[in-house]
Amino acid sequence: MTVAVTKLRVEDKLFQNRYLVDQGRPHIKVRPHEHPSANLLALTRICPAKCYELNDKGQVEIAADGCMECGTCRVLCEASGDITWNYPRGGFGVLFKFG
């Protein structure tokens, strides 16, 4: 299958967007774990903002700064308790200029 012709960095895509980050108040948290569940692991690939990454101990971590608040990770991982999900405080988070 055709892979992106140019090497793709999501960071470059997110760079176009406007965010008002609520410093020190992440709206999504990952429950501490030894081994990530399959869904949590999938998020390292399918989160459209690449907020989820695997650390060198094989655990999934989140840096929610580029989050577009789509809710994909909530739908997949909230019920099992793998993550807790809230909206950022009013006015904070992603600010689409076009949407």
Add this chain to the structure above:
Amino acid sequence: MSGEKFDAIVIGAGMAGNAAAYTMASRGLKVLQLERGEYPGSKNVQGAIMYANMLEKIIPNFRDDAPLERHLVEQRFWMMDDTSHVGIQYRSDDFNESTPERYTIIRAQFDRWFSRKVREAGATVLCETTATELAQEGGKVIGVRTDRTGDVILADTVVLAEGANGLLGARAGLRQTPTSESVALAVKEIHFLPEDVIDQRFGLHGNEGCVIEAAGTISRGMAGLAFLYTNKESISLGIGCLVSDFAATCESPYELLEAFKNHPSIKHLIADSEVKEYAAHLIPEGGYKAIPALFGDGWVVVGDAAQLNNAVHREGSNLAMTSGRIAGEAIFEVKSRGGRMTKRNLALYKTMLDDSFVIKDLRKYKDMPALLHTNSRNFFMTYPKLMSEASKNFMRVDGTPKIENERATTAAFIKARSRWGLVSDAVRLALAWR
């Protein structure tokens, strides 16, 4: 705001919330609307095609000042394989009428305009305010808490217009959080190009617009769809697939989008453009069978939050606007009869909605989501490839006798799906479409 009581609090200033708030405020009800974004639209993402008829029913003269991009004169559906596409195209000058029936819009601009109308109609609109909890008393919703103060803001009715990823209704136990099978994740970019370049590339004049909807191997076997919509000076394009399929395949949405942009059928259409935004959003795909309870004591739910979205026809904003308007009319009706906002009285909303195109359309396609989702590899991989092969056999003039080409096409279809498979897919599709 403490001590004040509203006839209705509307959660969210998207399509559904604005329609509900406008309908109630313009009939004299005391309405408070809460929106968590810095401005209405700052959290919202859409393709976006807006259907005029449903907005006209709310704001008849919207064309005077609404921010509209292009009215559509041409629609293309493409079946794509890795290097080609087979398509149907419909274009008609009849769409160049004085009051066109559909337009492309840019949501962040459109929602701001709609919200201004809501304010002018007399509603109080508070942005940068997230509703955090529904306040209940004896099983009845009596108001909401926000992240501004801990106090409950009281209202006779709460209209939940919180969109596909709405938390409030689910946390209050009024409906389920969507499952990964009932929502698609869509990613979208907006590409800027000079107006005349867009006109030229798509054969358009003045405010005419063209849209392309595409399915096939671009979704890599997942149930999904890609789109490309022309705006005045930009092109919106994106792709969406079921969240459950993403989770199963671990395909990355931005790689999918990148591959779509680099497809030979698309690449030249967006060449030399400037990308100004990358967005992601959920789309409800569960259809009729996923619609939750729509009303209860002191509350109703409208739009995407209620899964009122027609994935087969890529319609959502019109169902959202219509359900918002109908909810507003029902609440006004109960109020003017002197009734209380009980579950029994608010059932009027459901009765009116059942009678509209919203529920009639969703009921028509009630079996479609299950069919597409259990058969995604056939519909999104096998058939597009076969279609492309068939077209190539049909087009190529290389000295092969036509009869041999036809036999090759038939053989390819049967090899891929078996005669029985083909017939059963066709029958099931026909039944679900009926």
